[in-house]
Amino acid sequence: MSNSFSAPVNRIAAGARLLFSPRNVVFHDGRSVRRMRLGRGAQSAFVGAAAVVVGFAGYGAATATTQAASAAGLTAAPHNEQRMASMERKLAHMQTRVVTIRKSAEQHASRLEQRQALLAAALTGVGDEKKLALATLKIDPTGDRLAAFALAPFGKVEQRQALLANVALDQLQARYQHATQEIRERGLRPERLVKGRKQQAAMGGPLIPAASAEAAADLNADAQFRSLFMTWKKLDTLEQGVISIPSVQPVAHLSFTSNFGVRSDPFRGTAAMHAGVDIPGPTGTPIYATADGVVNHAGRQGGYGNLIEINHGKGITTRYGHLSKIIISDNARVRRGQIIGLMGSTGRSTGPHLHYEVRIDGAAVNPIPFLTTADYLLAAQDRSVGEIPVSTTGPAAQDATGH
The missing domain is CATH 2.70.70.10 (Glucose Permease (Domain IIA))
Structure with a gap:
């Protein structure tokens, strides 16, 4: 054996001889005194047995601790699952609110665009009747506080459009009165241009229940924009008939040698x-x-x-x-x-x-x-x-x- 390896071994052996040197142990059982001599082998055996006992005691304590912790985990598991389920429900509710707010915002934006198109048609006289009719529907207020906060900027646009609608309605009514006056001055009745040559009293059409979507749309109409749309439609119908009126000179330079x-x-x-x-x-x-x-x-x-x-x-x-x-x-x-x-x-x-x-x-x-x-x-x-x-x-x- 080499010197580098034998030196530590010799020190351990010397420590062991010192620790387990032969000892005399005195026992007194209350009646007599006994003396026992413990050699190195007996002391080593006793210490080994004690170590085994302590080891088993530690294992038992560790096992008990592990079992207790495991029992505690099993008890906490249902509580954690409840918390997770609650959090998932709250998240789903928030997602639903976000979707609702987004849809509401899209509807508001679409309605504002439709109303803007109606206002433009009122000024220019050009527009699609079916599309402009959608501008008459109400913009329903939301009862959700978060949604109301998110849609607040739309409110300012609605107010401006309402002011413009009043101005546009006045202009349409003035144009309609002017048109009817011009038509009458030419010996024509406005009703002729709107309804044609013959006014028929015949009626018909499919039955649409009052509870239908069509009827609901009419009931949900915004009074101001419905009035604007109906006035525009009346004027547009009249102007479509105005196409029939001769309105330019048949020659470049006009003079007469004989009158009517x-x-x-x-x-x-x-x-x-x-x-x-x-x-x-x-x-x-x-x-x-x-x-x-x-x-x-x-x-x-x-x-x-x-x-x-x-x-x-x-x-x-x-x-x-x-x-x-x-x-x-x-x-x-x-x-x-x-x-x-x-x-x-x-x-x-x-x-x-x-x-x-x-x-x-x-x-x-x-x-x-x-x-x-x-x-x-x-x-x-x-x-x-x-x-x-x-x-x-x-x-x-x-x-x-x-x-």
């Missing part, structure tokens, strides 16, 4: 009814359609010579006579300001001119009021067809239509 009504016949010199106005000009002067419509007739017709008759709807037609050339054909669709022919002197005529008529339900009416159409009706017609404004003069109208 009873006059002295240029051929016989006797009193005769003149169903239109005569507008003079050089042969070949462009003639323009005075309103949108469909050509009823384009060809020769008695004293009119070469005649074009255009049906504008709502029982309104116009006639253009004595033309030197017809540019369009029967059943063709024409636009306001479109060139339809050239001025001439065909038929019963004393010289180049345009014989221009306006008829309502087949009866001739004075064309003069239709030749001095207010700018408002022109603007209304442009809004109805979604186009840029067309000038009241023929050449400007020609340029606008690309001819």
Whole structure:
């Protein structure tokens, strides 16, 4: 054995001899005294046995502690599960509130956008009726405090829109009154343009219960924005009918050699009814359609010579006579300001001119009021067809239509 290894062993052995050196132990049992000598081997055996006892005692104590801790853990487990379940319920509730607030915010934003579209339509006259109808629904307040706090900024927008709605409603009502006045000045009843030639009392349609979603939407309508929408719809319907009204000049430079009504016949010199106005000009002067419509007739017709008759709807037609050339054909669709022919002197005529008529339900009416159409009706017609404004003069109208 090497010196490096034997030295520690020798020290341990010396310590053991010192610790377990032979000892004399005296016992007194109350009657006599006994002496016992314990050698090194006996002491070593005793210490080993004591160590085993202490070891088992420690193991028992550790086992008891572990069992107690385990029992405590089993007791705490149900409590922890309850806490976890409670936390999960609270989290689910918070998530539900967040979803509710988000949906409410989306609904508010959508309703505000719809109302903004209605306000824009009230000013421009252009809008989709079905989409704008959604703007009439109420914006329901929320009872949730957190949701109310999150949606508070929308409230300011709603207030501004409510103020604008009052202004827009006043403007719509003024425009409607102006439109009806302009229409009456031309010998037309507004009801004709809104409801057509015949007013029928017939009714019908599928049965929709009062408890249906459609009825609920009507009951949930916001009074202010519903009034705004209904006024816009009424004006829009009227302006759609205004398209039928002749509203531009049939020639670029307007003058008259003969007016509407009873006059002295240029051929016989006797009193005769003149169903239109005569507008003079050089042969070949462009003639323009005075309103949108469909050509009823384009060809020769008695004293009119070469005649074009255009049906504008709502029982309104116009006639253009004595033309030197017809540019369009029967059943063709024409636009306001479109060139339809050239001025001439065909038929019963004393010289180049345009014989221009306006008829309502087949009866001739004075064309003069239709030749001095207010700018408002022109603007209304442009809004109805979604186009840029067309000038009241023929050449400007020609340029606008690309001819």
